[in-house]
Amino acid sequence: MSGWFMNEAKSTKTTRPIVEVSGLTKHFGDRPVVKGLDFSIFPGESVGLLGPNGAGKTTTIRMLLGLVRPTDGHIKVFDIPLSGHLRRIKQRIGVSPQMDNLDPDLSVLENLLTYASYFGIKRSSARDRAESLLGFFALGNRSGEIIEHLSGGQRRRLLLARALINSPDLLILDEPTVGLDPQARHLIWERLGALRRHGTTMLLTSHYMEEVSSLATRVIIVDQGRIIASGKPASMVRQMVGIEVLEVSDRSDELKRLATGLRSCDVELDMTKNRLFIYVKKWCPELEAIALSHRQVIKRPASLEDLFLKLTGRTLRED
Amino acid sequence: MFRVWMRNFRVWQKHIQASLIGNLGQPFLFLLAMGYGLGRQIPTIEGLTYLQFIAPGLVASAVMYSAAFEATYGAYTRLSTQGTFEAILMTPVSVESLTMGEILWGATKGLISGLIMLAALPLFDVIPSYWTALLIPILFLEGMFFAALGLVMTATATNYEFFNYFTSLIITPLFLFSGIFFSIDTLNLKARIAVGTLPLTHVVSLARMLCYGKIGGQWQLHMIITVVTCGICCWIAVVLMRRRLIQ
Ligand SMILES: Nc1ncnc2c1ncn2[C@@H]1O[C@H](COP(=O)(O)OP(=O)(O)OP(=O)(O)O)[C@@H](O)[C@H]1O
Ligand SMILES: [Mg+2]
Numbered sequence: 001m002s003g004w005f006m007n008e009a010k011s012t013k014t015t016r017p018i019v020e021v022s023g024l025t026k027h028f029g030d031r032p033v034v035k036g037l038d039f040s041i042f043p044g045e046s047v048g049l050l051g052p053n054g055a056g057k058t059t060t061i062r063m064l065l066g067l068v069r070p071t072d073g074h075i076k077v078f079d080i081p082l083s084g085h086l087r088r089i090k091q092r093i094g095v096s097p098q099m100d101n102l103d104p105d106l107s108v109l110e111n112l113l114t115y116a117s118y119f120g121i122k123r124s125s126a127r128d129r130a131e132s133l134l135g136f137f138a139l140g141n142r143s144g145e146i147i148e149h150l151s152g153g154q155r156r157r158l159l160l161a162r163a164l165i166n167s168p169d170l171l172i173l174d175e176p177t178v179g180l181d182p183q184a185r186h187l188i189w190e191r192l193g194a195l196r197r198h199g200t201t202m203l204l205t206s207h208y209m210e211e212v213s214s215l216a217t218r219v220i221i222v223d224q225g226r227i228i229a230s231g232k233p234a235s236m237v238r239q240m241v242g243i244e245v246l247e248v249s250d251r252s253d254e255l256k257r258l259a260t261g262l263r264s265c266d267v268e269l270d271m272t273k274n275r276l277f278i279y280v281k282k283w284c285p286e287l288e289a290i291a292l293s294h295r296q297v298i299k300r301p302a303s304l305e306d307l308f309l310k311l312t313g314r315t316l317r318e319d
Numbered sequence: 320m321f322r323v324w325m326r327n328f329r330v331w332q333k334h335i336q337a338s339l340i341g342n343l344g345q346p347f348l349f350l351l352a353m354g355y356g357l358g359r360q361i362p363t364i365e366g367l368t369y370l371q372f373i374a375p376g377l378v379a380s381a382v383m384y385s386a387a388f389e390a391t392y393g394a395y396t397r398l399s400t401q402g403t404f405e406a407i408l409m410t411p412v413s414v415e416s417l418t419m420g421e422i423l424w425g426a427t428k429g430l431i432s433g434l435i436m437l438a439a440l441p442l443f444d445v446i447p448s449y450w451t452a453l454l455i456p457i458l459f460l461e462g463m464f465f466a467a468l469g470l471v472m473t474a475t476a477t478n479y480e481f482f483n484y485f486t487s488l489i490i491t492p493l494f495l496f497s498g499i500f501f502s503i504d505t506l507n508l509k510a511r512i513a514v515g516t517l518p519l520t521h522v523v524s525l526a527r528m529l530c531y532g533k534i535g536g537q538w539q540l541h542m543i544i545t546v547v548t549c550g551i552c553c554w555i556a557v558v559l560m561r562r563r564l565i566q
Contacts, residue, residue, distance in 0.1 A: 101402030
């Protein structure tokens with residue numbers, strides 16, 4: 001009995017969300033940018049915030065940090081209301097911003113030490129922590145370098161190291177791999193994956209769907225300041241897109257003919273000028289025929305990118 | 320607050336020479352040109368040679384230039400291009416601490432320039448009295464005032480051009496009309512009141528009194544004005560920086 005009670009107590013304790021946002025709204029002047037967001041992030045979760053450029057992702061993150069004052073709505077972080085407790089809350093958050101704001105006046109190591117000082121971390125323990133973080137992000141031999149001499153990838157890794165200097169209970173990453181080459185990206189994904197498996201709670205935005213698929217346990221898709229979908233990436237893709245995608249390239253009259261032939265199948269179609277996207281929920285003989293016979297057909301598993309494009313629109317469609 | 324100060328101090332240590340020469344050049348050149356050059360043709364004022372007369376005021380002006388320069392060009396770089404302020408605000412440091420840290424830092428740079436000027440005065444045969452020790456905290460307050468004033472400009476600036484106006488419309492007139500180069504007592508009443516509204520005037524008067532150990536009757540008034548304007552300006556700086564940094 002007591003064992004059951006203790007479990008219960010423990011589970012209610014661990015299910016209190018780390019971030020709880022309701023009705024969050026922001027207008028810049030009279031332009032609405034965020035329009036009533038509601039979402040929560042639970043301990044150990046890694047939530048991907050997706051959305052096209054200008055959707056309001058960065059603005060939302062900046063509101064969580066008190067850098068943008070919400071027009072309306074409530075924010076709780078660590079179960080504490082943000083307003084009036086900003087200092088206490090920020091003590092436990094690590095942020096890697098979209099816009100690189102490393103301190104160009106300081107060296108790599110000094111950047112970390114100075115940042116640690118803002119959290120009130122003692123210099124000796126800051127130094128230990130900085131050195132192990134530099135090692136973790138493969139910057140160990142760069143500690144004396146000035147920031148201008150770092151490559152884009154090294155700067156991003158330093159931003160991540162800086163975000164972790166206070167051993168945060170919540171890690172916020174705004175496009176952590178923007179503008180990096182595949183090697184640099186994979187290194188960062190690998191490190192962030194290790195953190196996630198370690199149970200670090202994360203909120204991450206990205207335009208690399210591969211990144212979100214591998215790092216996020218749950219995604220929230222926003223468009224024009226509103227949440228348009230959320231859930232586990234794999235099951236969302238299966239439900240809303242399908243299991244596989246066929247991309248057929250041809251003249252548009254030929255594609256139209258193919259499309260009519262598929263009317264009896266459990267598929268969704270999306271046609272651009274000379275390409276037909278067939279989102280397959282279940283296979284049928286007509287599809288097999290296309291897949292085998294058509295000259296220009298690509299068959300691939302349905303991905304988060306398909307879902308994203310389906311929900312937020314395929315820009316090329318407007319062309 | 321102290322941590323923001325410390326960050327700037329660390330950076331400054333790296334460029335110590337350039338920044339000292341840059342800020343001290345002007346007051347020293349004035350001391351030479353006006354004191355030695357012009358001074359030989361001017362009779363004594365209030366019992367002082369012209370060089371002795373202007374030296375304490377030039378110390379105060381060195382503080383003003385250093386503090387104001389740091390809080391405009393320096394702070395604006397940290398605010399805009401470098402994103403340093405934003406990075407700091409992502410940590411537990413508040414806008415208030417950040418602003419006060421910057422003000423204290425500007426005041427520190429001002430004070431350093433002022434102290435170097437003071438230390439150099441014996442080279443010009445100006446021997447400061449023991450009272451001058453009391454001048455040090457006053458110079459720091461003056462530095463806080465001008466750093467806060469600079470941050471007010473920084474918080475409203477949209478580009479560096481803006482600070483040219485600040486320098487030519489505020490700092491230079493203060494330098495010229497705050498009684499560094501002429502005796503206020505000989506002015507008519509209206510002019511005296513006008514000069515009295517300038518914040519630097521009071522520091523210049525205090526500096527001259529303390530430098531030569533001749534404490535005049537109005538020292539309390541000068542002190543009160545210096546402290547009060549400093550407080551008000553710090554408060555305005557905090558308000559405007561908050562408005563600028565938190566959208
Ligand atoms: N300080 C500001 N003042 C006025 N408008 C702003 C401000 N900050 C952001 N905006 C506007 O708000 C909208 C949302 O911007 P935000 O940076 O949140 O988008 P985002 O989802 O992060 O986009 P991206 O994927 O490009 O980073 C944009 O149209 C932007 O121009
Ligand atoms: Mg963004």
